[in-house]
Amino acid sequence: MSPSTHSAAAAADTARTALRGLDAIRAELAAIYRDLHAHPELSFAEHRTAAEVARRAREYGCEVTAGVGGTGVVAVLANGPGPVVLVRADIDALPVTEQTGLDHASTTEGVMHACGHDMHVSCLLGALKLLADARALWSGTVLGVFQPAEEVGRGARAMLDDGLYERFGTPDVVLGQHVGPFPAGMVGAHAGPAFAGADALKVVLYGKGAHGSRPEASVDPVVMAASTVLRLQTIVSREIPAGETAVVTVGALNAGTKDNIIPEEAELKLNIRTYTKDVRTKVLAAVERIVRGEAAVAGAEREPDITEIASFPVLVNDGAATARTMAAIGAVIGAHQMLDPGPVTGSEDVGLFGTHAEVPVCYWLFGGADPAVYGAAAAAGTLDEDIPSNHSPFFAPLVEPTLTTGVTALTTAALAWLDAR
Secondary structure (H helix, E strand, O other): OOHHHHHHHHHHHHHHHHHHHHHHHHHHHHHHHHHHHHOOOOOOOOHHHHHHHHHHHHHOOOEEEEEEOOOEEEEEEEEOOOOEEEEEEEOOOEOOOOOOOOOOOOOOOOOEOOOOHHHHHHHHHHHHHHHHHOHHHEEEEEEEEEEOOOOOOOHHHHHHHOOHHHHHOOOOEEEEEEEEEEEOOOEEOOOEEEEOEEEEEEEEEEOEOEEOOOHHHOEOHHHHHHHHHHHHOHHHHHHOOOOOOEEEEEEEEEEOOOOOEEOOEEEEEEEEEEOOHHHHHHHHHHHHHHHHHHHHHHOOOOOOEEEEEEEEOOEEEOHHHHHHHHHHHHHHHOHHHEEOOOOEOOOOOOHHHHHHHOOOEEEEEEEEEOHHHHHHHHHHOOHHHHOOOOOOOOOOOOHHHHHHHHHHHHHHHHHHHOEEO
Protein backbone atom coordinates (compact mmCIF):
# COMPACT_ATOMS: atom_id res chain seq x y z
CA MET A 1 0.00 0.00 0.00
CA SER A 2 1.48 3.38 -1.00
CA PRO A 3 1.76 6.17 1.61
CA SER A 4 -0.93 8.23 -0.18
CA THR A 5 -3.30 5.27 -0.32
CA HIS A 6 -2.65 4.44 3.33
CA SER A 7 -3.27 8.09 4.33
CA ALA A 8 -6.52 8.18 2.38
CA ALA A 9 -7.68 4.89 3.88
CA ALA A 10 -6.83 6.00 7.41
CA ALA A 11 -8.59 9.34 6.95
CA ALA A 12 -11.60 7.55 5.51
CA ASP A 13 -11.79 5.21 8.51
CA THR A 14 -11.62 8.15 10.90
CA ALA A 15 -14.21 10.05 8.88
CA ARG A 16 -16.64 7.13 8.91
CA THR A 17 -16.50 7.16 12.70
CA ALA A 18 -17.02 10.92 12.89
CA LEU A 19 -19.85 10.76 10.36
CA ARG A 20 -21.89 8.47 12.59
CA GLY A 21 -23.17 11.66 14.20
CA LEU A 22 -24.61 13.00 10.96
CA ASP A 23 -27.98 11.30 11.27
CA ALA A 24 -28.65 13.13 14.53
CA ILE A 25 -28.10 16.59 13.01
CA ARG A 26 -29.32 16.11 9.45
CA ALA A 27 -32.79 17.60 10.08
CA GLU A 28 -31.28 20.53 11.99
CA LEU A 29 -28.87 21.28 9.15
CA ALA A 30 -31.69 21.14 6.60
CA ALA A 31 -33.62 23.66 8.70
CA ILE A 32 -30.56 25.93 8.85
CA TYR A 33 -30.22 25.71 5.08
CA ARG A 34 -33.87 26.58 4.43
CA ASP A 35 -33.68 29.50 6.86
CA LEU A 36 -30.56 30.90 5.22
CA HIS A 37 -32.10 30.46 1.78
CA ALA A 38 -35.18 32.38 2.84
CA HIS A 39 -33.10 35.26 4.25
CA PRO A 40 -30.34 36.07 1.73
CA GLU A 41 -28.09 39.08 2.16
CA LEU A 42 -25.83 40.87 -0.30
CA SER A 43 -22.05 41.22 -0.09
CA PHE A 44 -20.79 42.90 3.09
CA ALA A 45 -24.39 43.16 4.32
CA GLU A 46 -24.60 39.58 5.66
CA HIS A 47 -25.39 40.68 9.23
CA ARG A 48 -28.22 38.23 9.98
CA THR A 49 -26.33 35.41 8.30
CA ALA A 50 -23.16 36.13 10.27
CA ALA A 51 -25.08 36.30 13.55
CA GLU A 52 -26.75 32.96 12.86
CA VAL A 53 -23.44 31.36 11.89
CA ALA A 54 -21.74 32.68 15.04
CA ARG A 55 -24.58 31.46 17.27
CA ARG A 56 -24.59 27.97 15.80
CA ALA A 57 -20.79 27.61 15.78
CA ARG A 58 -20.64 28.57 19.47
CA GLU A 59 -23.32 26.00 20.25
CA TYR A 60 -21.20 23.42 18.46
CA GLY A 61 -18.19 24.09 20.68
CA CYS A 62 -16.15 26.52 18.55
CA GLU A 63 -14.39 29.65 19.73
CA VAL A 64 -16.05 32.26 17.54
CA THR A 65 -15.01 35.73 16.42
CA ALA A 66 -17.41 37.81 14.33
CA GLY A 67 -16.77 40.99 12.34
CA VAL A 68 -13.59 39.75 10.67
CA GLY A 69 -13.15 41.59 7.39
CA GLY A 70 -16.50 43.32 7.87
CA THR A 71 -19.10 40.58 8.22
CA GLY A 72 -16.86 37.51 8.23
CA VAL A 73 -16.92 34.92 11.01
CA VAL A 74 -14.06 32.70 12.17
CA ALA A 75 -14.89 29.57 14.17
CA VAL A 76 -11.86 27.87 15.74
CA LEU A 77 -11.66 24.27 16.92
CA ALA A 78 -8.31 23.97 18.71
CA ASN A 79 -7.56 20.40 19.74
CA GLY A 80 -3.93 20.11 20.71
CA PRO A 81 -0.76 20.20 18.61
CA GLY A 82 -0.90 19.43 14.92
CA PRO A 83 -1.73 20.91 11.53
CA VAL A 84 -3.87 24.01 11.08
CA VAL A 85 -6.57 23.31 8.50
CA LEU A 86 -8.58 26.20 7.06
CA VAL A 87 -12.03 25.20 5.81
CA ARG A 88 -13.92 27.98 4.07
CA ALA A 89 -17.53 28.74 3.14
CA ASP A 90 -18.77 31.93 1.49
CA ILE A 91 -21.94 33.53 2.87
CA ASP A 92 -23.24 36.24 0.52
CA ALA A 93 -26.16 36.17 -1.90
CA LEU A 94 -26.87 37.81 -5.26
CA PRO A 95 -29.12 40.60 -6.58
CA VAL A 96 -31.44 38.09 -8.28
CA THR A 97 -35.22 37.79 -7.96
CA GLU A 98 -36.00 34.18 -7.05
CA GLN A 99 -38.39 32.22 -9.27
CA THR A 100 -38.08 28.72 -7.80
CA GLY A 101 -41.50 28.68 -6.15
CA LEU A 102 -40.05 26.86 -3.13
CA ASP A 103 -41.70 27.06 0.28
CA HIS A 104 -38.43 28.41 1.61
CA ALA A 105 -37.87 30.88 -1.25
CA SER A 106 -36.28 34.25 -0.57
CA THR A 107 -38.34 36.66 1.48
CA THR A 108 -36.13 39.57 0.42
CA GLU A 109 -37.23 41.23 -2.80
CA GLY A 110 -34.56 41.16 -5.48
CA VAL A 111 -32.06 39.13 -3.44
CA MET A 112 -31.50 35.38 -3.69
CA HIS A 113 -29.02 32.68 -2.77
CA ALA A 114 -28.68 31.88 -6.46
CA CYS A 115 -25.16 30.50 -6.15
CA GLY A 116 -25.56 28.03 -3.29
CA HIS A 117 -23.63 29.85 -0.59
CA ASP A 118 -26.42 28.97 1.87
CA MET A 119 -25.63 25.31 1.18
CA HIS A 120 -21.91 25.98 1.70
CA VAL A 121 -22.58 27.55 5.11
CA SER A 122 -24.86 24.72 6.22
CA CYS A 123 -22.32 22.10 5.21
CA LEU A 124 -19.46 23.80 7.04
CA LEU A 125 -21.55 24.18 10.19
CA GLY A 126 -22.35 20.48 9.97
CA ALA A 127 -18.70 19.56 9.53
CA LEU A 128 -17.68 21.70 12.50
CA LYS A 129 -20.30 20.00 14.67
CA LEU A 130 -19.09 16.53 13.68
CA LEU A 131 -15.43 17.45 14.14
CA ALA A 132 -16.14 19.00 17.53
CA ASP A 133 -17.98 15.89 18.67
CA ALA A 134 -15.15 13.67 17.41
CA ARG A 135 -12.23 15.47 19.08
CA ALA A 136 -10.98 12.15 20.46
CA LEU A 137 -10.16 11.09 16.89
CA TRP A 138 -7.88 13.93 15.79
CA SER A 139 -5.34 16.52 16.82
CA GLY A 140 -4.65 19.96 15.40
CA THR A 141 -6.69 23.09 14.72
CA VAL A 142 -9.61 23.68 12.39
CA LEU A 143 -10.24 27.24 11.22
CA GLY A 144 -13.82 27.49 10.02
CA VAL A 145 -13.80 30.62 7.86
CA PHE A 146 -17.20 32.01 6.87
CA GLN A 147 -16.25 34.57 4.25
CA PRO A 148 -18.34 37.54 3.13
CA ALA A 149 -18.48 39.20 -0.27
CA GLU A 150 -17.22 36.41 -2.51
CA GLU A 151 -19.56 37.56 -5.27
CA VAL A 152 -17.76 40.89 -5.56
CA GLY A 153 -14.29 39.36 -5.17
CA ARG A 154 -13.37 41.35 -2.06
CA GLY A 155 -14.26 39.20 0.93
CA ALA A 156 -11.16 37.02 1.14
CA ARG A 157 -8.90 40.04 0.81
CA ALA A 158 -10.89 41.89 3.49
CA MET A 159 -10.45 39.05 5.98
CA LEU A 160 -6.74 38.77 5.24
CA ASP A 161 -6.30 42.54 5.55
CA ASP A 162 -8.08 42.34 8.92
CA GLY A 163 -5.34 40.09 10.25
CA LEU A 164 -6.92 36.69 9.73
CA TYR A 165 -3.67 34.76 10.06
CA GLU A 166 -2.07 37.04 12.62
CA ARG A 167 -5.13 36.63 14.87
CA PHE A 168 -6.04 32.99 14.33
CA GLY A 169 -2.93 31.27 12.98
CA THR A 170 -1.56 30.47 9.55
CA PRO A 171 -3.00 27.34 7.94
CA ASP A 172 -1.08 24.43 6.49
CA VAL A 173 -3.75 23.86 3.84
CA VAL A 174 -6.87 25.62 2.53
CA LEU A 175 -9.97 23.53 1.77
CA GLY A 176 -13.39 24.38 0.43
CA GLN A 177 -16.18 23.39 -1.92
CA HIS A 178 -18.85 24.77 -4.24
CA VAL A 179 -22.22 23.28 -5.13
CA GLY A 180 -22.88 23.00 -8.86
CA PRO A 181 -25.50 21.89 -11.40
CA PHE A 182 -24.58 18.23 -11.71
CA PRO A 183 -26.01 15.18 -9.91
CA ALA A 184 -26.31 15.41 -6.14
CA GLY A 185 -24.07 12.87 -4.43
CA MET A 186 -21.11 13.46 -6.74
CA VAL A 187 -17.85 15.22 -5.86
CA GLY A 188 -14.92 16.27 -8.01
CA ALA A 189 -11.89 18.51 -8.27
CA HIS A 190 -9.53 19.48 -11.07
CA ALA A 191 -5.82 19.79 -10.29
CA GLY A 192 -4.02 22.85 -11.62
CA PRO A 193 -5.90 25.93 -12.87
CA ALA A 194 -9.40 24.96 -11.74
CA PHE A 195 -11.43 28.19 -11.73
CA ALA A 196 -10.82 31.04 -14.15
CA GLY A 197 -9.49 34.42 -13.24
CA ALA A 198 -12.11 37.11 -13.70
CA ASP A 199 -11.99 40.83 -14.39
CA ALA A 200 -15.09 43.02 -14.27
CA LEU A 201 -14.86 46.40 -15.97
CA LYS A 202 -17.10 49.44 -16.32
CA VAL A 203 -16.77 51.36 -19.56
CA VAL A 204 -18.31 54.79 -20.04
CA LEU A 205 -18.49 56.06 -23.62
CA TYR A 206 -18.97 59.81 -24.01
CA GLY A 207 -20.81 61.27 -26.97
CA LYS A 208 -22.71 64.44 -27.75
CA GLY A 209 -26.42 64.62 -27.07
CA ALA A 210 -29.02 65.94 -29.51
CA HIS A 211 -32.65 65.69 -30.53
CA GLY A 212 -33.54 62.31 -32.00
CA SER A 213 -34.65 64.06 -35.21
CA ARG A 214 -31.20 65.61 -35.73
CA PRO A 215 -28.61 62.82 -35.37
CA GLU A 216 -26.20 64.84 -37.49
CA ALA A 217 -25.81 67.21 -34.56
CA SER A 218 -24.79 64.39 -32.21
CA VAL A 219 -22.02 61.96 -31.54
CA ASP A 220 -24.32 59.05 -30.75
CA PRO A 221 -23.02 56.99 -27.79
CA VAL A 222 -25.69 54.33 -28.35
CA VAL A 223 -24.34 53.55 -31.80
CA MET A 224 -20.83 53.76 -30.38
CA ALA A 225 -21.77 51.27 -27.66
CA ALA A 226 -23.44 48.90 -30.12
CA SER A 227 -20.40 48.89 -32.35
CA THR A 228 -18.13 48.38 -29.33
CA VAL A 229 -20.14 45.39 -28.12
CA LEU A 230 -19.90 43.69 -31.50
CA ARG A 231 -16.20 44.41 -31.89
CA LEU A 232 -15.42 43.09 -28.39
CA GLN A 233 -16.77 39.70 -29.46
CA THR A 234 -13.92 39.38 -31.95
CA ILE A 235 -11.28 39.29 -29.19
CA VAL A 236 -11.80 35.63 -28.37
CA SER A 237 -12.61 34.51 -31.92
CA ARG A 238 -9.81 36.41 -33.67
CA GLU A 239 -7.07 37.23 -31.16
CA ILE A 240 -6.86 34.30 -28.72
CA PRO A 241 -5.24 31.04 -29.93
CA ALA A 242 -7.68 28.17 -30.34
CA GLY A 243 -5.85 26.14 -27.69
CA GLU A 244 -6.34 28.83 -25.04
CA THR A 245 -9.52 29.76 -23.17
CA ALA A 246 -11.08 33.17 -22.68
CA VAL A 247 -14.56 34.59 -22.30
CA VAL A 248 -15.60 38.19 -22.90
CA THR A 249 -19.16 39.03 -21.91
CA VAL A 250 -20.95 42.37 -21.99
CA GLY A 251 -23.45 41.89 -19.20
CA ALA A 252 -24.98 45.36 -19.15
CA LEU A 253 -25.52 48.21 -21.61
CA ASN A 254 -27.27 51.31 -20.32
CA ALA A 255 -27.93 54.52 -22.25
CA GLY A 256 -30.62 57.11 -22.69
CA THR A 257 -33.96 57.98 -21.12
CA LYS A 258 -36.33 58.65 -24.02
CA ASP A 259 -36.88 57.55 -27.61
CA ASN A 260 -36.34 60.99 -29.17
CA ILE A 261 -33.27 62.03 -27.17
CA ILE A 262 -29.77 61.02 -28.19
CA PRO A 263 -27.98 60.78 -24.83
CA GLU A 264 -24.65 62.14 -23.75
CA GLU A 265 -23.13 58.81 -22.70
CA ALA A 266 -23.50 55.04 -22.62
CA GLU A 267 -22.25 52.58 -20.03
CA LEU A 268 -21.08 49.01 -20.57
CA LYS A 269 -20.21 46.42 -17.94
CA LEU A 270 -17.83 43.67 -19.03
CA ASN A 271 -16.88 40.33 -17.53
CA ILE A 272 -13.67 38.63 -18.65
CA ARG A 273 -12.51 35.08 -17.81
CA THR A 274 -9.00 33.75 -18.42
CA TYR A 275 -6.67 31.05 -17.06
CA THR A 276 -3.19 32.44 -17.76
CA LYS A 277 -1.41 35.72 -17.19
CA ASP A 278 -0.48 36.10 -20.86
CA VAL A 279 -4.04 35.61 -22.11
CA ARG A 280 -5.41 37.96 -19.46
CA THR A 281 -2.92 40.66 -20.45
CA LYS A 282 -3.79 40.22 -24.11
CA VAL A 283 -7.55 40.36 -23.54
CA LEU A 284 -7.41 43.43 -21.31
CA ALA A 285 -5.19 45.23 -23.80
CA ALA A 286 -7.57 44.34 -26.63
CA VAL A 287 -10.56 45.63 -24.67
CA GLU A 288 -8.87 48.97 -24.10
CA ARG A 289 -7.75 49.22 -27.73
CA ILE A 290 -11.24 48.48 -29.08
CA VAL A 291 -13.06 50.77 -26.66
CA ARG A 292 -10.77 53.70 -27.38
CA GLY A 293 -10.69 52.93 -31.09
CA GLU A 294 -14.48 52.86 -31.44
CA ALA A 295 -14.71 56.17 -29.60
CA ALA A 296 -12.13 57.69 -31.93
CA VAL A 297 -13.86 56.37 -35.06
CA ALA A 298 -17.17 57.80 -33.83
CA GLY A 299 -15.60 61.23 -33.41
CA ALA A 300 -16.00 61.37 -29.65
CA GLU A 301 -14.41 64.47 -28.22
CA ARG A 302 -13.83 62.88 -24.82
CA GLU A 303 -11.85 59.72 -24.10
CA PRO A 304 -13.88 56.84 -22.63
CA ASP A 305 -13.39 55.83 -19.01
CA ILE A 306 -12.43 52.22 -18.22
CA THR A 307 -12.49 51.28 -14.54
CA GLU A 308 -12.14 47.99 -12.67
CA ILE A 309 -15.18 46.77 -10.74
CA ALA A 310 -13.73 43.52 -9.43
CA SER A 311 -10.89 41.11 -10.04
CA PHE A 312 -10.52 37.43 -9.12
CA PRO A 313 -7.21 35.58 -9.51
CA VAL A 314 -7.03 32.18 -11.18
CA LEU A 315 -7.75 29.48 -8.61
CA VAL A 316 -5.02 26.85 -8.82
CA ASN A 317 -5.57 23.54 -7.05
CA ASP A 318 -2.31 22.06 -5.79
CA GLY A 319 -1.80 18.69 -7.46
CA ALA A 320 -0.60 16.75 -4.43
CA ALA A 321 -3.16 18.33 -2.10
CA THR A 322 -5.97 17.59 -4.53
CA ALA A 323 -4.90 13.95 -4.92
CA ARG A 324 -4.67 13.50 -1.14
CA THR A 325 -8.03 15.13 -0.42
CA MET A 326 -9.99 13.52 -3.24
CA ALA A 327 -8.56 10.08 -2.40
CA ALA A 328 -9.92 10.37 1.13
CA ILE A 329 -13.34 11.62 0.02
CA GLY A 330 -13.56 8.94 -2.66
CA ALA A 331 -12.75 6.25 -0.12
CA VAL A 332 -15.80 7.34 1.89
CA ILE A 333 -18.41 8.09 -0.77
CA GLY A 334 -17.18 5.63 -3.39
CA ALA A 335 -15.00 6.04 -6.46
CA HIS A 336 -18.08 5.87 -8.71
CA GLN A 337 -19.27 9.15 -7.15
CA MET A 338 -16.06 11.00 -8.04
CA LEU A 339 -15.32 12.99 -11.20
CA ASP A 340 -12.87 15.48 -12.65
CA PRO A 341 -14.98 18.46 -13.80
CA GLY A 342 -12.11 19.98 -15.77
CA PRO A 343 -11.35 23.71 -15.63
CA VAL A 344 -14.39 25.80 -14.71
CA THR A 345 -14.95 29.24 -16.24
CA GLY A 346 -16.55 30.46 -13.02
CA SER A 347 -14.32 32.37 -10.61
CA GLU A 348 -13.52 32.25 -6.90
CA ASP A 349 -11.44 34.31 -4.46
CA VAL A 350 -10.78 31.41 -2.04
CA GLY A 351 -7.37 30.92 -3.64
CA LEU A 352 -6.16 34.12 -1.96
CA PHE A 353 -6.19 32.33 1.39
CA GLY A 354 -3.67 29.86 0.00
CA THR A 355 -1.41 32.23 -1.90
CA HIS A 356 -1.26 34.66 1.03
CA ALA A 357 0.06 31.90 3.30
CA GLU A 358 1.98 30.11 0.51
CA VAL A 359 0.18 26.85 1.30
CA PRO A 360 -1.69 24.39 -0.95
CA VAL A 361 -5.35 24.82 -1.87
CA CYS A 362 -7.88 22.13 -2.71
CA TYR A 363 -11.27 23.41 -3.81
CA TRP A 364 -13.81 20.98 -5.19
CA LEU A 365 -17.32 20.83 -6.60
CA PHE A 366 -20.24 18.80 -5.31
CA GLY A 367 -23.48 18.22 -7.15
CA GLY A 368 -26.83 19.73 -6.26
CA ALA A 369 -29.14 18.62 -9.08
CA ASP A 370 -31.78 15.90 -8.74
CA PRO A 371 -30.01 12.84 -10.21
CA ALA A 372 -33.17 11.55 -11.92
CA VAL A 373 -33.97 14.91 -13.50
CA TYR A 374 -30.33 15.37 -14.51
CA GLY A 375 -30.20 11.90 -16.07
CA ALA A 376 -33.36 12.49 -18.07
CA ALA A 377 -32.10 15.87 -19.29
CA ALA A 378 -28.73 14.38 -20.24
CA ALA A 379 -30.44 11.62 -22.22
CA ALA A 380 -32.62 14.17 -24.01
CA GLY A 381 -29.73 16.56 -24.65
CA THR A 382 -31.50 19.33 -22.73
CA LEU A 383 -29.17 19.95 -19.79
CA ASP A 384 -28.86 23.68 -20.53
CA GLU A 385 -32.63 24.05 -20.70
CA ASP A 386 -33.70 21.76 -17.85
CA ILE A 387 -30.97 22.06 -15.21
CA PRO A 388 -30.72 25.58 -13.75
CA SER A 389 -27.15 26.76 -13.30
CA ASN A 390 -25.61 28.91 -10.60
CA HIS A 391 -26.82 32.54 -10.72
CA SER A 392 -30.11 31.49 -12.32
CA PRO A 393 -33.34 32.64 -10.59
CA PHE A 394 -34.35 28.96 -10.70
CA PHE A 395 -31.18 27.59 -9.07
CA ALA A 396 -31.97 25.57 -5.93
CA PRO A 397 -29.90 22.56 -4.88
CA LEU A 398 -31.79 19.45 -3.87
CA VAL A 399 -31.55 19.53 -0.07
CA GLU A 400 -30.74 15.83 0.14
CA PRO A 401 -28.44 14.17 -0.69
CA THR A 402 -26.63 17.45 -1.40
CA LEU A 403 -26.34 18.41 2.25
CA THR A 404 -25.15 14.97 3.34
CA THR A 405 -22.57 14.87 0.55
CA GLY A 406 -21.24 18.34 1.36
CA VAL A 407 -20.91 17.64 5.08
CA THR A 408 -19.28 14.29 4.35
CA ALA A 409 -16.79 15.82 1.94
CA LEU A 410 -15.77 18.67 4.25
CA THR A 411 -15.46 16.46 7.30
CA THR A 412 -13.44 13.83 5.46
CA ALA A 413 -11.21 16.42 3.79
CA ALA A 414 -10.37 18.07 7.10
CA LEU A 415 -9.54 14.73 8.71
CA ALA A 416 -7.29 13.89 5.76
CA TRP A 417 -5.03 16.77 6.91
CA LEU A 418 -5.42 16.68 10.69
CA ASP A 419 -3.33 14.29 12.80
CA ALA A 420 -5.05 11.08 13.85
CA ARG A 421 -5.12 10.13 17.53
